[in-house]
Amino acid sequence: MSDKKERILQATEKLLAEYGFHGLSMQMVAKEARVAAGTIYRYFEDKDDLLYQLHDHILGYVANKLTANVNDEMPIEQQFRTMWLNIWNMAINGDAPLINRGQFENLPRRNSQEQRRLEKTMFAKVDTMFNQGKADGVFKDLDNEILSALGLEPSACLARKHVNGVYAVDDEALNATIDACWDAIIKHK
Amino acid sequence: MSDKKERILQATEKLLAEYGFHGLSMQMVAKEARVAAGTIYRYFEDKDDLLYQLHDHILGYVANKLTANVNDEMPIEQQFRTMWLNIWNMAINGDAPLINRGQFENLPRRNSQEQRRLEKTMFAKVDTMFNQGKADGVFKDLDNEILSALGLEPSACLARKHVNGVYAVDDEALNATIDACWDAIIKHK
Amino acid sequence: MSDKKERILQATEKLLAEYGFHGLSMQMVAKEARVAAGTIYRYFEDKDDLLYQLHDHILGYVANKLTANVNDEMPIEQQFRTMWLNIWNMAINGDAPLINRGQFENLPRRNSQEQRRLEKTMFAKVDTMFNQGKADGVFKDLDNEILSALGLEPSACLARKHVNGVYAVDDEALNATIDACWDAIIKHK
Amino acid sequence: MSDKKERILQATEKLLAEYGFHGLSMQMVAKEARVAAGTIYRYFEDKDDLLYQLHDHILGYVANKLTANVNDEMPIEQQFRTMWLNIWNMAINGDAPLINRGQFENLPRRNSQEQRRLEKTMFAKVDTMFNQGKADGVFKDLDNEILSALGLEPSACLARKHVNGVYAVDDEALNATIDACWDAIIKHK
DNA sequence: AATGAATGAGAATTCATTCAT
DNA sequence: CATGAATGAATTCTCATTCAT
Structure with a gap:
């Protein structure tokens, strides 16, 4: 580019x-x-196009970071924790500053092919992980959208609070939080 | 007024x-x-003041709705489910349309006393519930900010997807999701 | 207004x-x-609208001036000479400065009702005069558009040259020119 | 070039x-x-210069076309009719598209020598024709500028209307119009 | 000579804010 | 108190012109 x-x-x-x-x-x-x-x-083209392309640009970046160091050979729990921490670290490091601010969702969108493609890419590995977990009988039988809201969303939410200075999270609490997210998505007999 | x-x-x-x-x-x-x-x-005063006051206005409204039909005589789990559904219904009904859109967080804020007071009010009952749950040994020993991110945030997140038409949630899935949130915050021996 | x-x-x-x-x-x-x-x-509305409205505004003004002091009781030749001089004087006096410059025709136009109405008004008396002259057997049997190009257009054309300083016309020549325009439109046995 | x-x-x-x-x-x-x-x-030089040179360029073209097939051996009336039709045809054929639109006159001009020379060239044959007609006692004793406005201008004016679709002229009317222009410039007993 | 990316002054238009009524 | 016409600074976008390649 x-x-x-x-x-x-x-x-x-x-x-x-x-x-x-x-x-x-x-x-x-x-x-x-x-x-x-x-x-x-x-x-x-114009200001809108700049924002559209920025959206795609960030999405591509995030898609990449989210699934770094994840492959489907790894145990499910390790895949999950890696993604959870990838989100957390991206937010903490200010890699994609718009994400923290919740301003990313407010970028104007168009339904471009590029964006669709990127979104597919982004969630491919996440979907694979959730599907695998359900097939193994480890995860609850819920749609991936819901598992994502339960298991990964809190990472972004908490990171936002952390970065904004509303609330500080230490390492011990962080691990406990990941465990809690895991509790949310797995079956308990 | x-x-x-x-x-x-x-x-x-x-x-x-x-x-x-x-x-x-x-x-x-x-x-x-x-x-x-x-x-x-x-x-x-000016446009900013209008937005500041709108922020406080909505916050007051939400604080009120969030804890409707909740009192600390009720069993903890019932308090939790009521709040969870209060959030869900508020979003689904379009009561506070800005919340759905994620635009609420982007309203300019000032650190007014009024706002602090409202935020305290808002979370007073929520804090009470979480504190009570921890005292009872039911909830994990995590800060309320974290419990909130684990237990209640997914409600807003999912409602957003639902309203935006990204993903539809049926009643059965809704109940399973509340159960999963409960799983996230309670201790599992 | x-x-x-x-x-x-x-x-x-x-x-x-x-x-x-x-x-x-x-x-x-x-x-x-x-x-x-x-x-x-x-x-x-915008710049275009300003120019559209200016077009209508000028057209209304010109329509009015063109047929000032003309009524169909007057002898045809007097009607004709009056209109001819109305055009001439309007141009000379700088009453409607855009007309002189030939810039009027280049104003952007829309096909507004107002404009159609004004154009009808503008040419109503002119049409009446030409029709009457043909009915009396005085004018050549040509369409009014042609009679107008032959009899009245030279007034505007010459006034333009006069005002632009390309060529000065004195009173004697002016009268001779009107006579010549009359010659153009009347029948010669 | x-x-x-x-x-x-x-x-x-x-x-x-x-x-x-x-x-x-x-x-x-x-x-x-x-x-x-x-x-x-x-x-x-710059945009203005481009438009200046375009003006001269078109003027040269028009000067050439206007007097095509005209020489002072021909009878006056034939010279006149040829020029009249040269103007008409040039406009009808869209040879010099700017002329039709009346945009030519609005090109920015400078008082360049080249332009003066071209304008002289352009009107040399026209002047010769008008002078000859006056010497022969056929034309009215009016300045050439006036004779031009009476005799040739209506050709351009009518062609403009014709091309713009405002008014269609058939062959019969065309000949009658040329005759009328001739009537405008010749002496009647 | 030719290119075309880059420039930045200038144009149309919007909109928060004021103030005479 | 309420109005809404008027203001003019700020914004988006265009385009004549330059200049390194």
Whole structure:
């Protein structure tokens, strides 16, 4: 991807995370990316297109990070814990600053093929894991959307609170929390 | 509260839910609330103040709804299920449309006393429930913030998916999901 | 019509006549009309609408001037000469500066009812005159559009040259020219 | 003239005729002429210069067409009718599309020598014809500018209406119109 | 000579806020 | 108190022009 296009996307993400939508002007993006205002329009139709493409860009990044170091040879629980921590670490490190802020969901979306493809990619391994867990009789017989809300969502939610300074989580609590998420999705006789 | 002020707040909430921040102009709020543009400024300092006050207004509403039909005489599990369903129903009914959209968290906040007070009120009964559950040895020994992320957050998360049409939840699955949340927060010997 | 709207239309006409389309910015119109830029948009949808409305406005003015002091009781030749001179004087006096410049025809048009109505009004008396002249056996048996091109168009054409300083016409030549236009449209045995 | 320069001029004329001044950007000219944007600036100072040169270019073309098949050996009336039809045909055929649209007169002009020379050339034969007609006692004793407005202008005016679809002229009417123009400029006993 | 990416000044338009009525 | 016309700064986007390759 062109150096300038990449810089523009990164500048946009940074400004959005820092100032929110209200504070996002094309002039500021241009300044932050060290390009002229008009240059943005060589790479993006208009402001909406910039935000659409940013959405896809972040989604791709997250899809990649989420399933890092996960493969379906690993025991299910290890797969689960790895993903849980991948989400946590991504949020804590500020890798994808928009995710923390809950502003990512508010990016305007289009139903582009690219996005569909990325979303499929993103959840492929997650789906595989949940399906495998259910086949093994370890997980509750619930749809993957629900298992995801029970098991992984709290990671993002808690990381958000942690990063925002609302509430600090220490390592011991973190492990206990992962265990609790595991409790939520597994069958208890 | 003055009739006009109330109308302005409701108009703002409706427009925000429908069109998002991008489409919220003071002129539109005035029109929707059937007042003159200048009138808004008799009740609100400026646009930011309107959004701050809307935040507090919604928070108060939600705090109220969340703990409806809950009292600490009830068995813990019943308290928990009631709150869980209060959240779910509020979201499903579109009572507080901003909550569904995840736009509530993006309202600008100030650290007003009013807000702190409301937040305390909001979580007082929730805190009481969690504390009681821990004292009884039923709940895991985790901070209330974590218990909340494990037990109640999935309700809001799932309701969001449901309302957005991403994923439909039937009654049976709903009950199983509440059970799973309960599994997340209770001790398993 | 609102004082401000009238001022905006006049400012637009003046600037167009003076600087052409190239030099017509909304800021300049606002300045010339002594209103704020935003005020223009209370009276006109956008720039195109301003030009559309200007077209109608001028057309109404011209329709009125063209047939001033003409009624169908007058001898045909007097009606014709009056109209011819109405065109000439309007152009010479700079009453409708856009007409001189040939820029009027280049105003963007819409097919509004108002415009159709005005155009009908404009040519009603002209049509009546030509029809009467043909009925009397004085005029050639040609369509009114052609009679207009032969008899009245040269007035506008010459006035344009006169005003632009390309060529000066004195009173004697003027009368001879009207006679020549008359020659163009009447039958010669 | 360089192939590229010619292509640029033609592209400009086409785009002007099709979209008007509003839609004429250097990028579009470049694209239409199949050259790079920067290349235009090797042949033309700037956008104004491009339009100046286009004016001269068209004027030269028109000057040439106007007096095609005309020489001062021919009878006056035949010279006149030939020129009249040259104008008519040029307009009808869309040879010089800007002329029809009345946009030609709105091209920015400079008082260049080249232009003066071309205008002289253009009217040399016309002047000769009018002078000869007056010397023969056939034409009215009016300045050539006036004779031109009376005799030739209606050709352009009518062709414009014809091309714009406002009014259709058939062959019979066309001949009658030329006769009427002749009536306008000749002496009647 | 030719290219076309990059520039940045300038244009149209919006909208929070004010203030005379 | 309430109004809503008016304001003008700020925003998005365009496009003539330049210049490194």
